[in-house]
Amino acid sequence: xxxxxxxxxxxxxxxxxxxxxxxxxxxxxxxxxxxxxxxxxxxxxxxxxxxxxxxxxxxxxxxxxxxxxxxxxxxxxxxxxxxxxxxxxxxxxxxxxxxxxxxxxxxxxxxxxxxxxxxxxxxxxxxxxxxxx
Numbered sequence: 001x002x003x004x005x006x007x008x009x010x011x012x013x014x015x016x017x018x019x020x021x022x023x024x025x026x027x028x029x030x031x032x033x034x035x036x037x038x039x040x041x042x043x044x045x046x047x048x049x050x051x052x053x054x055x056x057x058x059x060x061x062x063x064x065x066x067x068x069x070x071x072x073x074x075x076x077x078x079x080x081x082x083x084x085x086x087x088x089x090x091x092x093x094x095x096x097x098x099x100x101x102x103x104x105x106x107x108x109x110x111x112x113x114x115x116x117x118x119x120x121x122x123x124x125x126x127x128x129x130x131x132x133x
Contacts, residue, residue: 011037012048017119020058020110023077027098029110046090049110053086057116060086063104075104077111 009017015032022028033039040048052058059080066076081089089095089108099107 010048012040012045013052016049016052016058016110017112017116020112020116023109023111025098025104026060026108026110027096030096042090042093042096045096046087049090050086052116053083055115056113057119058110058112060089061109061111063107063109065105077109080111081108 011034015029015034018032019026019029029045030039049060053060061077061080063075064078066074068074095108
């Protein structure tokens with residue numbers, strides 16, 4: 001994506017794309033919103049997120065417990081939340097809050113797709129023309 005195209009996205013779209021790149025929990029998007037802009041309502045956020053999912057730029061998943069071959073525990077992304085369930089999940093205000101406990105198992109996270117990765121990357125020619133290395 002070219003810089004002008006990235007800048008053409010709304011600040012909310014950019015925040016979700018950053019959140020997906022970081023594989024943060026869904027409420028992490030609040031930290032990526034532009035503080036100079038009014039904070040959108042949860043329904044406005046859900047509408048933008050659903051559009052980004054429908055564009056194929058990201059998926060919403062839940063963290064699941066992962067156990068390495070040596071027995072160490074960690075987290076992995078579960079299967080995508082089915083699109084038919086997303087509106088209901090996003091309508092729940094608790095979905096937009098960090099878990100009360102220290103475990104992220106079952107917590108919602110955004111994961112960028114290949115198409116989403118293309119959105120946030122500058123083309124090689126633009127990187128060279130800007131002297132970015």
